Structure formats: structure tokens, C-alpha cells
Amino acid sequence: MGAPHRQYITLAKSFKEKRDRNIDISRSQAKKSIFFNSFRENPNSSLIQDFSFAGFDYGESDPDALFATFKVYDAKNYGIYPNKSEDCTLKIQNAVDTIGRDGGGILFFSNGIYNVGQHGRFIQINYSKIVIKGESKSTVFVSHSPTLMGEKNPWLSPFVFTTGELLQSSNIFxxxxxxxxxxxxxxxxxxxxxxxxxxxxxxxxxxxxxxxxxxxxxxxxxxxxxxxxxxxxxxxxxxxxxxxxxxxxxxxxxxxxxxxxxxxxxxxxxxxxxxxxxxxxxxxxxxxxxxxxxxxxxxxxxxxxxxxxxxEMLENVGFVNFTLRSKWNGIFRHHGFPIYFSKREAQIMDYGWNGINMKRVSHGLIKDVVIDNFTNPLYVQDARNCTVDKVVIKGSSGHQGIKLYGHSSDNLFCDIFFETCFADMMGGEGNCYGNVFTCIEYNNTENIYVDFDLHGFSEGPFSPPAFNLFELVWGFRGIKGGGALFNQPACAGYNVWWNIFSEGYDRTPDVFVNTCYHKSNKIKQILGVIVRTIVTLVHKKSIGLSFVANTLKENLSKLNNDTSVLRREHFKLFRSSIISGYCTKYPMRIYDSGDNYVYVENFSGHQLSEPISLFGEQRRIRAKLGDQNEIKYDDCNQTTK
Incomplete structure (x- = not known):
């Protein structure tokens, strides 16, 4: 792999010590972006989209100030006390519904432990202007059982806190x-x-x-x-x-x-x-x-x-200042049936222990929350203009860290700290547009690499994620496409990776990797054919000899077919992706030297692009130009000074 770039280490240290995006970068360490200059000249024809509209109220007001006007309801007045052995799920649900019918407010929980989720129950937020708020991070909700619903679309099973369930039930798009x-x-x-x-x-x-x-x-x-x-x-x-x-x-x-x-x-x-x-x-x-x-x-x-x-959307739903923890045993093997676990056990570890799903919410907030020990800590599903700020994700490694789903657009994720890893770390699938991930850090203490993850179509009439921004991200290796082969490609065009501090190694120096097109030797390919044949037989519930023979023959015919393997050219599956300021700890590569498939600049291993924060600079430009919805509040400290 070679030694890390010395300048990379200097930049990375500066980034980690000064996480406010106003990093003091010398001219030798940053280069003005050609892509950004094109945006300045004509935003409506540039490769880069305008990401400045992401986040709560488009960055025009302070959600904390709004929530401060809400009436506060003490959970104790609804018979909900900390440090009791009883399950509080039904009492919390009753309190939420009562407050919602009265016009909304903050349901406040004092420090202590609150047991929830026994027998697969989960808490629904079906009203606007509902905020679940703790006294501090010592306000701890402990989930005692999985919320898996595995008969249909198990990946859309309920979460401990699930919003918009009456508008859009779980397990369906x-x-x-x-x-x-x-x-x-x-x-x-x-x-x-x-x-x-x-x-x-x-x-x-x-x-x-x-x-x-x-x-x-x-x-x-x-x-x-x-x-x-x-x-x-x-x-x-x-x-x-x-x-x-x-x-x-x-x-x-x-x-x-x-x-x-x-x-x-x-x-x-x-x-x-x-x-x-x-x-x-x-x-x-x-x-x-x-x-x-x-x-x-x-x-x-x-x-x-x-x-x-x-x-129809809910508005102004919030989760603020608490810890959400589970009793999950932490055993995880990605899609581990049938070799490692039973079907139900595999579904539980993939889709059963779920934290918060911000579903069908506009202008919502998740802030100062610790999500501890969930296989799927956080979904943002069919939501827009939600801000997720200062969230810590920790505990056992699991399936999906932060997942955009459905039609989630213009949401803002900032100051996220991962203390653990996930098979699909951060990204999304479906018609997700204009979302911004900024100042994200993965603390890789066990030398386990992670990738950005994009997962394709979700469902037939949709299309993969497009026009999303990932910037100032520390500790991710590369960019991964996943999901079912029939739902490829994993992403649509014009997703942007801006000033990324890449770290980790996965047997390949390629930035772009698609798990559906992994290169393998002949023996592994033949084993793959056998596995695919078995899967087909199980799904079709057929063991007829002619069907078995035809299925095996069809799968074998794909071995030497160019449609089954793209050798070292996975970047071709990420068309019109934009890379600017991708700093790499070890030498990495993108073979597309002529920008025929992806657009690349400042991919030198140790050089950032200016502006340091694309999102922050676009916010500043929109405010300076006097947009009629002038930005009055700078959420996540994004404006470049």
C-alpha cells in the first residue's frame, strides 16, 4: 500500500482538530475548483447542483428557537417515571397522542432509564409539532426486543421511534x-x-x-x-x-x-x-x-x-438530547442465512433492531442524540428539509448506518460521529435528491474499512439517488454500489464527493466498487453459479430436474458474459459522479482519465478543493444574492467566512 502522504496527515489532523469548517488551509494545500467556478458563472447549467436549500426551513430559521415556543409537558404527568422496571411504550404512546391532539408540544423526560419496545411494540409519532426531548444524554430509552415485520419488505420494518405511520405504514413504499x-x-x-x-x-x-x-x-x-x-x-x-x-x-x-x-x-x-x-x-x-x-x-x-x-406530511417533529439504546446481542452477519443463521435470525440481525425512522416529516430535527447498538440506527424516509445534527452512532456493528429512503430530499446531516461500522455505512436508495452530508467522522479503531453506499432503485417505478453531496467526511474508504443486481446501477448522476479524507484498504485501490460486479477467480465464479441456482430454486419452490438443469445452464452461460463482470471498470457504473478534493491516505485510482464516465479534479492524495465547504459557500452565495427567502439562521455553522 505504501506510506501515507505526509501532507494528507497534516490536513487530516487540521480537519479533526477544527471541525467548524473554517479550516486555515494554505494555498499549497487547496486548489480552486473548476467545477465550482462553473457553478458561480451559471448555476443552472453547471455539473454541480445548488445544495443550499438543504436542512430545516432551508436554513432560514433556527429549529431550537421554534421548539422553544412549544408548550412543555413533563412525562411524569402521564405516569412515566425513570428507573422503573415496567415497559413505558404504551404510556409514551398515550402521552404523544394526547399532546398531538391538543396541538403539539415537547414531551420532556428527566434523566434516567426508560424501558420500551417489549413484545415488539414501537412508538409512533403521527402528529405535527411533537418533540421527544431528554434532560441530557443521561436520559436513556432502552429497547428490549426487535421490531421486525418480515413477511413483506422486511427492510421497511418499524423502528423504536417511527414517525408518520398512519400516513405511510411500515413494510411498504x-x-x-x-x-x-x-x-x-x-x-x-x-x-x-x-x-x-x-x-x-x-x-x-x-x-x-x-x-x-x-x-x-x-x-x-x-x-x-x-x-x-x-x-x-x-x-x-x-x-x-x-x-x-x-x-x-x-x-x-x-x-x-x-x-x-x-x-x-x-x-x-x-x-x-x-x-x-x-x-x-x-x-x-x-x-x-x-x-x-x-x-x-x-x-x-x-x-x-x-x-x-x-x-401529506408531518411538520416540526423533533428528537432532542437523549440516548437510545437496545438490548440487541450485537451478533451480525450480513445476510447470514442459511450458512450462519436461520431465516428469522438473519432477518432480525439485518432488519430487526432499528432506532429512529424520520418518515413523512418536513422541517424536522434530530439533534444531540446518541444511538447505541442498533443494526439500523437511523432512516430518513420520504422526508424533506430535516436536519440531523450532532448525532453519535455507537455500539455493535450492523447493517445500515444512516439510510435515505424513498423520496427523501434536501435533508441535512452534519456533525455525525460514528464509533462503529456498518455493512452499508451511509447513503441511500430511491428518488433521493439534494441531500447533504457534511462533517461526518468515522472513528476507525478496529481497522475495518467502510464505504459510502448507494443502493439503487428501491422499487420498480423509482430511480436511484441523484444530486446528493458528501463533503468533509473523514475515515471512509471509497464509494460502493450495492443492492440487487436487477436494481442496478446503484446511483444516478451528479452525486458529489467534495473534500473527502479517505482511509482504509479493501484489497483494491479502486475508489468505485460495485458488489454486484466483483471480480473473482473461476472457482469462486462457479460456486457463485451454484449459490444463485439454489436461491432461484428456493424462491421458485421447484426441484424438478428439467427446471434445475435449465436454471444451472442459464447461470453458467453468464460466466464469460461481459454483462456479469466489469473488470477494474466499476467507475462506469457511477456515471456523471463528481469527485473534487478526494484526499487519500494510500494510493487510490480512478481509471477514467478522460472524464468520459465520471468528473474528477484534485485527486492527488493530499490536495483539497476550494471552497473547503461547498455547501457552506453556496449558502453564503444565496444569502448574499438576496434570495427572497433570505437565510437568517446558519444551522450547523455552515457559512464560510
Whole structure:
């Protein structure tokens, strides 16, 4: 591997000691970004999107100040006392519902231990303006049992704290469905995957967009705004045409769809709304025009048949100043059935011990929270403009550290400290756009590498994550694509990695790795064929000799097929990704020297890009330009000075 770059160590030390983003970097250690200069000149045509709208209230107000106006309710008044042996789940649920019906407020818990989650119960937040607040980190909620629901979409099982459950029940996705959906069951290679029939909770159709709108526009001309009355949040959906897959190829930044990308190839045949953006309506201008709170990220061309769908959201939900801990035994083996554990045991360790799911919430806050010993500590699902600030994730290693799901857009994650690792460390899947991860640190005490993780489509009519920003991240190795092969590629275009302090080694110096396309020797390939054949037989519940022979023959035929292995060229699966200031402790590589697939600058091993914080500088620019929604509050101390 070679010795670490001396300048890398100097920069990394500076970053760790001064985590306020105002790092004093000399000219020799930072280089002005060409990508950022392009953004300054024309934000609506640059490779880089405007990320300044991420976070609580778009960075325009202080959530702490808002919550300070809420009425405070002491948990003791609802019979909830610390350090008792009883399970408090039902009492907490009753208190939350009572406060919610009365208009909301803060449910305050004194220091001590509160037992929750026995018998698989979980706490639902189904009202706006509900804040769960502890006296300090010594306010500890202890979960005693898993919340797995494994019959359908077990990866969407409930969490100890689950918001929006009445709007969107667990174990099912939400969004806009295919226009011509076919009856197809999809399953991954995992034997614990019960399969999905593709059903989702469908958003309510409102109206058509009748005139083209383009990136940077915030006003849409629609058929009739009357149907938008009362809809503060909408999904802007763009559709593929029958027999025409231009939209999905545009989102994925590809000229052609690979044969094994089965979900992507359904887009034109079943008319998929591949682009689905959850966005806030600012106001209705007249009978034909509606103004959005932020500019479009893509062109809403007429040939994509843009439509608006209504979305009901909770607002101003918060989790503040406490510790959430579980009694999980910490035994984890990623998708460990059938070799290591039973099907149920494997599902529990993958999807059963879950912390907080901020689902269907807009302008929410998770702050000063410790999440200890969960296989899935934190989901943000179908949510927007939530801020996750000063969160510590610790305990046993598990499945998914921080996961964006569904239509989560413009959320902000800052000052996150990982004291443990996860198979899928931080990232997301589905139509997740404009999210920002800034000042994230992984304390790698056991020399276990982790990667950024992107996981593909989620469900048939969706598309992979795009236009997200990861900046000022310490301790992650590379960028990983995961998920089922049929749901590849793992990400769509124009995700940005900005000033990353890479650390760790995984037998390869390649920055981009996709687990579906791992290179292996012939023996491992043949073993893989046998395993895939067994998985198929189990899923199909068939042991007929002819079926076995045909399945084995089909899998063997893929051994020498270029569609099954991309040798050293996984970057081709991350089209239009943007790398700027990727500092590496050991020599790493991206073979795409001509920027034909990904865009790369300042990939020298020890040189940062200016501005140091892309997000902070974009926030500063928006404030300086006098945006009509002027930034009055600088959450997470993001503004560059």
C-alpha cells in the first residue's frame, strides 16, 4: 500500500482538530475548483447542483428557537417515571397522542432509564409539532426486543421511534406508480428476501404541468391550480414514454441500458415515473401557475409528461438530547442465512433492531442524540428539509448506518460521529435528491474499512439517488454500489464527493466498487453459479430436474458474459459522479482519465478543493444574492467566512 502522504496527515489532523469548517488551509494545500467556478458563472447549467436549500426551513430559521415556543409537558404527568422496571411504550404512546391532539408540544423526560419496545411494540409519532426531548444524554430509552415485520419488505420494518405511520405504514413504499404496471415479483439473491409484488401506497394525482419548465425555474404552469389548494407538498413526477426510455437514460447518464438492469428496462414498457421529486409549494399564483419553494433540479420537458401528486406530511417533529439504546446481542452477519443463521435470525440481525425512522416529516430535527447498538440506527424516509445534527452512532456493528429512503430530499446531516461500522455505512436508495452530508467522522479503531453506499432503485417505478453531496467526511474508504443486481446501477448522476479524507484498504485501490460486479477467480465464479441456482430454486419452490438443469445452464452461460463482470471498470457504473478534493491516505485510482464516465479534479492524495465547504459557500452565495427567502439562521455553522 505504501506510506501515507505526509501532507494528507497534516490536513487530516487540521480537519479533526477544527471541525467548524473554517479550516486555515494554505494555498499549497487547496486548489480552486473548476467545477465550482462553473457553478458561480451559471448555476443552472453547471455539473454541480445548488445544495443550499438543504436542512430545516432551508436554513432560514433556527429549529431550537421554534421548539422553544412549544408548550412543555413533563412525562411524569402521564405516569412515566425513570428507573422503573415496567415497559413505558404504551404510556409514551398515550402521552404523544394526547399532546398531538391538543396541538403539539415537547414531551420532556428527566434523566434516567426508560424501558420500551417489549413484545415488539414501537412508538409512533403521527402528529405535527411533537418533540421527544431528554434532560441530557443521561436520559436513556432502552429497547428490549426487535421490531421486525418480515413477511413483506422486511427492510421497511418499524423502528423504536417511527414517525408518520398512519400516513405511510411500515413494510411498504410510497410514491407514484407505473402507468402500465405488470404483475412481476422481484427478489434479490438473499434467501431472506420474501420478494416484492411492486405494490406501493400511491400518491394522489392532482394536475398536469402543461408548459415546459427548466432547471432553475420555480414556477410551473399547470392545467388547473384549484386541485392544488390545500396541498403544501407535492411530488413532481416525470414519465418515460411507451417504447421510449430517454428519461431513465438521462437520469442514469447512460446511452444504453445493460441487459441485467431489469428494473431500469421496465421504465419504457410500463411507463415509469422515473423522476419523482418531493418538493414544497410556496404559493399558488393564479388559476394556472404555482410557485415552488426552490428551483427545479432538472428540465421538466413536455415529452416527459410532468404531473403533480399530493403528499401529506408531518411538520416540526423533533428528537432532542437523549440516548437510545437496545438490548440487541450485537451478533451480525450480513445476510447470514442459511450458512450462519436461520431465516428469522438473519432477518432480525439485518432488519430487526432499528432506532429512529424520520418518515413523512418536513422541517424536522434530530439533534444531540446518541444511538447505541442498533443494526439500523437511523432512516430518513420520504422526508424533506430535516436536519440531523450532532448525532453519535455507537455500539455493535450492523447493517445500515444512516439510510435515505424513498423520496427523501434536501435533508441535512452534519456533525455525525460514528464509533462503529456498518455493512452499508451511509447513503441511500430511491428518488433521493439534494441531500447533504457534511462533517461526518468515522472513528476507525478496529481497522475495518467502510464505504459510502448507494443502493439503487428501491422499487420498480423509482430511480436511484441523484444530486446528493458528501463533503468533509473523514475515515471512509471509497464509494460502493450495492443492492440487487436487477436494481442496478446503484446511483444516478451528479452525486458529489467534495473534500473527502479517505482511509482504509479493501484489497483494491479502486475508489468505485460495485458488489454486484466483483471480480473473482473461476472457482469462486462457479460456486457463485451454484449459490444463485439454489436461491432461484428456493424462491421458485421447484426441484424438478428439467427446471434445475435449465436454471444451472442459464447461470453458467453468464460466466464469460461481459454483462456479469466489469473488470477494474466499476467507475462506469457511477456515471456523471463528481469527485473534487478526494484526499487519500494510500494510493487510490480512478481509471477514467478522460472524464468520459465520471468528473474528477484534485485527486492527488493530499490536495483539497476550494471552497473547503461547498455547501457552506453556496449558502453564503444565496444569502448574499438576496434570495427572497433570505437565510437568517446558519444551522450547523455552515457559512464560510
Amino acid at each position: 410510497f410514491g407514484v406508480q407505473f402507468k402500465k404496471r405488470k404483475s412481476i415479483i422481484t427478489r434479490s439473491a438473499s434467501l431472506t428476501d420474501p420478494g416484492s409484488d411492486g405494490s406501493i401506497i400511491e400518491a394522489q394525482y392532482l394536475t398536469k404541468v402543461v408548459e415546459p419548465a427548466y432547471r432553475g425555474d420555480s414556477i410551473l404552469v399547470v392545467d388547473d391550480t384549484k386541485s392544488l389548494e390545500g396541498s403544501k407538498y407535492v411530488i413532481l413526477a416525470l414519465f418515460n414514454d411507451y417504447g421510449n426510455d430517454e428519461l431513465i437514460k438521462t437520469l442514469l447518464s447512460v446511452d444504453a441500458l445493460r441487459e441485467e438492469w431489469k428494473t431500469a428496462k421496465r421504465a419504457s414498457d410500463e411507463i415509469a415515473p422515473s423522476f419523482q421529486w418531493l418538493v414544497e409549494v410556496e404559493r399558488i399564483l393564479d388559476s394556472k401557475r404555482v410557485k415552488l419553494k426552490q428551483p427545479l433540479r432538472v428540465d421538466a420537458k413536455a415529452e416527459f409528461y410532468p404531473e403533480l401528486y399530493g403528499v
